[in-house]
Amino acid sequence: ARLVVLASGNGSNFQAIIDACESGRLDAEVVLLVVNRPGAYALERARTHGIPSRLIDHTTYPDREAFDAELAAVIDEARPDWIIMAGFMRILTDGFVDRFQGRLINIHPSLLPKYPGMNTHARALEAGDLKHGATVHFVTPTVDAGPPIVQGRLEILDNDDVESLKQRIHGVEHRLYPLAIDWLVKGKIDFERAEKQSRPAVV
Numbered sequence: 001a002r003l004v005v006l007a008s009g010n011g012s013n014f015q016a017i018i019d020a021c022e023s024g025r026l027d028a029e030v031v032l033l034v035v036n037r038p039g040a041y042a043l044e045r046a047r048t049h050g051i052p053s054r055l056i057d058h059t060t061y062p063d064r065e066a067f068d069a070e071l072a073a074v075i076d077e078a079r080p081d082w083i084i085m086a087g088f089m090r091i092l093t094d095g096f097v098d099r100f101q102g103r104l105i106n107i108h109p110s111l112l113p114k115y116p117g118m119n120t121h122a123r124a125l126e127a128g129d130l131k132h133g134a135t136v137h138f139v140t141p142t143v144d145a146g147p148p149i150v151q152g153r154l155e156i157l158d159n160d161d162v163e164s165l166k167q168r169i170h171g172v173e174h175r176l177y178p179l180a181i182d183w184l185v186k187g188k189i190d191f192e193r194a195e196k197q198s199r200p201a202v203v
């Protein structure tokens with residue numbers, strides 16, 4: 001399967017996907033990385049692994065529509081089966097999301113529907129939650145609200161703080177994302193089935 005990955009920063013999830021592809025655990029290939037920030041370390045990872053990359057700097061576009069139009073054109077050119085958001089810190093227009101709905105997925109560091117948006121680790125700690133995790137979901141126009149595919153969980157420990165949780169959640173994400181993509185590639189889940197299931201799978 002052909003994957004296009006969208007990232008804005010470090011790209012450790014992108015790295016986990018690259019590793020899964022290279023080891024053969026995932027029958028897929030990242031055909032293009034797109035970033036929206038010039039300094040994104042994900043670019044370096046792409047270079048190291050010989051993966052083509054494109055920078056589409058959102059600050060050089062007049063509005064979201066113009067940025068999303070360019071992003072959509074670049075994605076289409078790469079003919080992906082799946083478009084994988086891995087720490088892509090941009091809100092996408094409804095038009096963009098509609099165009100790719102069913103092929104566009106994201107990973108979010110909480111057990112959705114809990115804590116959409118930012119600062120998920122601090123919010124889970126403040127609420128006194130005993131469990132926390134990450135969710136891979138299909139993207140729909142409402143941010144972090146699309147049909148969930150799979151969740152990875154961990155227990156919050158007495159001495160956890162935002163930093164320790166963030167680190168352990170990253171560990172969860174790095175096994176969760178390649179697994180979710182494997183299910184998509186193998187046709188074990190799709191948008192309609194994800195919409196119908198009352199709860200996502202937990203691994």
Ligand code: GRF
Nearest residue numbers: 010011012013087107108109
């Ligand atoms: C991850 O925690 C992901 O859930 C969130 O952004 C973070 C990206 O981390 N959407 P990285 O760039 O993959 O290291």
